[in-house]
Amino acid sequence: MVGEPKNGLDPQGFREISDTLVKLNKEKKITILISSHILEKLADIATYFTIIDNGKVIASLSKKELNEKLGETLKLTIDDSQKTSKVLEKNYQNIRVEIVNNNILHVKFENINKEDVLKKLSETQIKVQHYYQKDISLEEYFLKLTSAEAKNA
Numbered sequence: 072m073v074g075e076p077k078n079g080l081d082p083q084g085f086r087e088i089s090d091t092l093v094k095l096n097k098e099k100k101i102t103i104l105i106s107s108h109i110l111e112k113l114a115d116i117a118t119y120f121t122i123i124d125n126g127k128v129i130a131s132l133s134k135k136e137l138n139e140k141l142g143e144t145l146k147l148t149i150d151d152s153q154k155t156s157k158v159l160e161k162n163y164q165n166i167r168v169e170i171v172n173n174n175i176l177h178v179k180f181e182n183i184n185k186e187d188v189l190k191k192l193s194e195t196q197i198k199v200q201h202y203y204q205k206d207i208s209l210e211e212y213f214l215k216l217t218s219a220e221a222k223n224a
Contacts, residue, residue: 072104089116114141114209124217138181139167141207145178145185148201149192152176158195159188174200 073092080088093116095101107113113120120137122130132140149155155176156168169177178188185204192199 074106110209110213122213122216129216140212143180143204143206145204147176147199148174150198155197162191
């Protein structure tokens with residue numbers, strides 16, 4: 072069990088501790104429980120995440136599951152969400168589309184060029200009225216889960 076492993080360490084010291092923890096986990100199959108508020112560093116070394124808020128577990132997920140929630144999101148305002156969703160899912164394997172409403176889509180993707188997606192939509196006669204890309208970090212995900220809005224939902 073390790074509490075706040077970065078506390079009091081310079082970047083080199085924290086890197087050495089991180090490398091040692093990862094090595095112990097992989098080579099010796101040791102489970103290491105880390106409690107920390109330095110979330111961006113945990114995202115690099117942890118393989119499983121449990122988010123606790125006021126003593127209550129509110130999320131438990133593997134690194135793969137977490138990566139599906141994090142990463143790049145392209146937010147599109149278009150004429151027809153259903154048609155756009157079908158075009159994207161037909162043309163890209165590593166893409167997840169969330170239809171927000173008839174005119175707004177959130178598209179999560181990895182290793183796909185945003186410009187290629189926009190070009191493909193243009194080629195299929197889909198008019199993109201507005202778009203922006205946002206990267207979601209572990210810290211933002213944590214804050215979203217522990218926000219007052221999430222607690223009241």
